Amino acid sequence: MGFRNRVSLRDSMRGIVEEPLLQLVPKRFDYIGNVAVISIPPELAAYKEAIASKLFSMRGNTRAVLNKVSKLGGEHRVADFELLLGETTETIHRENGYTYKLDVKKVFF
Template identity: 50%
Template sequence: MSLKDELKGKISEKGLEKLPNRFDIVGDIAVVSIPDELESYKEDIACAITGRMQNIKNVLNKVSKLEGNRRVAGFEIIAGNSTETIHKEFGFSYKIDLRQSFFNGRLSYERKRVASLIKPEENILVPFSGVGPFAIPAAASAASVVAVEMNRAACKSFITNRRLNGLEDKIHIINADANSIPNLLKTEFDRAIIPTPYGMDHFLETISPLVKKGGFIHFYTFKPKEKIPELIKRYESMGFEVLFHRRCGNVAPGISRWVFDLKNEILF
């Protein structure tokens, strides 16, 4: 039975049409975006979620989009008493406070896929590392990872997560703006994983000079489907070989997150 089915009779048919079809789960937290029109039904929605999923202890209503340099959304607690949790995926654990750090559970497959491509001798760069969901599985496969994140709270959680996963010796965390990476780091990397925030595609050109010729870049961007052939041509004209691309979920009407696996053919 779906969430909408469980709420039939409590919310009008017109109201149910406005209820999101899905919600995100991070650890024991469910995150839902409740439209203003359904404000008076928040408790009913929370009860329906916790009633059908016994592992959910807290329900958060997302009340604002990602904001500021820390890239965190606004939440109100509508069931439970916490925005902090331990999230587990594919054998790794992440301590997160969603009010302080961004985390996207929908990219779990991507994190596993990218980690599966990494060779043991590789040194890897991960900007926008957050609490470590890309960097930690990468480090489990690689020789070393340098992770850069400007949100101090996320870095503190990342340090905890590095310890939780037994990777203290393989991950170096830098609390800094990704724009400063070319000035901070003078080494070359075998691979870069770039989970770029919305509207920041210029970071491909910022980060790629730090990747060895013949090295790899996993670049995430937000585009409508019809723009993808044009984007592939652009990356090829920049000197990259496009090895693979796929859609990683919708983020807005007509806009999806895409990943491009690129091989760097440029000698900087």
């Protein structure tokens, strides 16, 4: 499937999330290795699991979905995360010829 033919997360949640709330489904999310990170607004708390499942299925190698529940803070500038799906927040991220092994909940990346 080409880039332009991909269905957005918001579009794929149509029929699952009530129409008035659909506009609150985040347009963007990040992948760090095989961990998906998304910020789900409190108004969508009842749909967190459904959103996580859909996000999990959108990319074949996803092993965990995290909900970012706070802004960066503290000495190490780490946010708080809620593990929605998966068993671990540790991952291996490859970028520009480098390989990083990290725990997304413990480090700023």
